[in-house]
Amino acid sequence: MVYVDDPHNFSRKFPGALRFSEDSRNLAVLLYDPKVKCGHLEVWDVQIQKLDAQSSGCNLMGSHLPIFWTTRDKSIVAVLISPDDETTMISELDALTLKTVGEPFKHTAPIHGLALSSDCVLLASSYNDNTIKLWAFESRQLLASFDVETPLALLLTPDSRQLAYTTYDDANIHICNIPANILANIDSTNKSKFSDIFN
Numbered sequence: 515m516v517y518v519d520d521p522h523n524f525s526r527k528f529p530g531a532l533r534f535s536e537d538s539r540n541l542a543v544l545l546y547d548p549k550v551k552c553g554h555l556e557v558w559d560v561q562i563q564k565l566d567a568q569s570s571g572c573n574l575m576g577s578h579l580p581i582f583w584t585t586r587d588k589s590i591v592a593v594l595i596s597p598d599d600e601t602t603m604i605s606e607l608d609a610l611t612l613k614t615v616g617e618p619f620k621h622t623a624p625i626h627g628l629a630l631s632s633d634c635v636l637l638a639s640s641y642n643d644n645t646i647k648l649w650a651f652e653s654r655q656l657l658a659s660f661d662v663e664t665p666l667a668l669l670l671t672p673d674s675r676q677l678a679y680t681t682y683d684d685a686n687i688h689i690c691n692i693p694a695n696i697l698a699n700i701d702s703t704n705k706s707k708f709s710d711i712f713n
Contacts, residue, residue, distance in 0.1 A: 527553070531580050535587040540566065540609070542581050542590050555581070555592055555612055569612040582630040589615050591637070593625050604628065604639060619654050621647065627679070629668035635700055636674045636692075640665035646679060648692070650700055657696050662688075674700075 530553065531544040541560050546553040557567040582591040587609055594605045594614075602625050603618035623643035630637050630651065637649040646665050648657045664682035671677075675697065678689045 530578065533581050533583055533590075534560075535583050535609075536585070537587060540587065542583065542609075544579075544581055544592065555590065555607070557590070557609060557612070567610060567612045569607070579625065580628055582628075583609070584630075584634045591628070591630055593628060594618070604637070617654055619649055620656075626666050627668040629670045629677070631670045631674040632672050633674070636670060638668045638670055638677055640668055640679065646677070648677075648696055657699055658693065 527545040527547045529543050530546045531542075533542045534540070535542070539560060541558045543556045543558065544553050545556060555567075555569040556565060558564065559566050579593045583589075584591065584606070589609050590607045590612070592605060592607060594603050603621070604625065605618045606615040607613065608615050619637070619639070621639070621641065623641035623645070625639055626642055627640035628638070634651050636657075637651045638646060639649070640646045640662070642664075644661060644663055644665070645659050646662050646668065647659045649655065650657055662679065662681065665679055666682055667680045669678040675692055676689055677692060678687055680687055
């Protein structure tokens with residue numbers, strides 16, 4: 515392993531989820547503070563080793579949940595925790611300010627896993643209510659919910675046609691096909707979005 519200059523000092527906070535931007539210039543880091551049992555997000559310029567943005571307060575879930583950059587590195591997707599009632603929500607954050615963009619994804623159960631398709635069209639999430647949900651990312655529309663006993667980690671294939679997941683109950687990796695009607699629904703949502711732009 516080769517280190518680029520000195521490692522960043524995160525002062526007693528533990529770096530958990532890491533994700534490079536598409537252009538590899540920035541690094542998003544979810545830092546976890548064990549004293550208060552939550553974390554915050556930082557965005558670093560890798561080349562000059564400078565902190566570009568930092569979320570205010572302690573508003574992110576533990577470091578086990580992944581974070582994602584969206585297309586053209588405009589925003590970051592992360593799981594936030596509400597300071598009011600401690601509910602969790604999947605939110606899109608502006609990459610420059612780390613302020614929330616648009617509405618969060620609506621759900622009630624705590625989140626265990628998260629996956630975003632490479633084209634930022636499909637989002638998958640797993641919950642402690644024994645469900646995996648598929649969402650249209652742009653519209654935040656719930657496309658489907660599947661009953662899965664104790665789902666945990668999630669991963670979408672690059673073409674979004676399959677979903678791999680693990681569970682708490684076994685050591686297997688489960689791979690399933692995304693139903694064709696869900697893929698068609700995403701395609702029609704995108705076509706109507708682009709037709710609205712050009713009309």
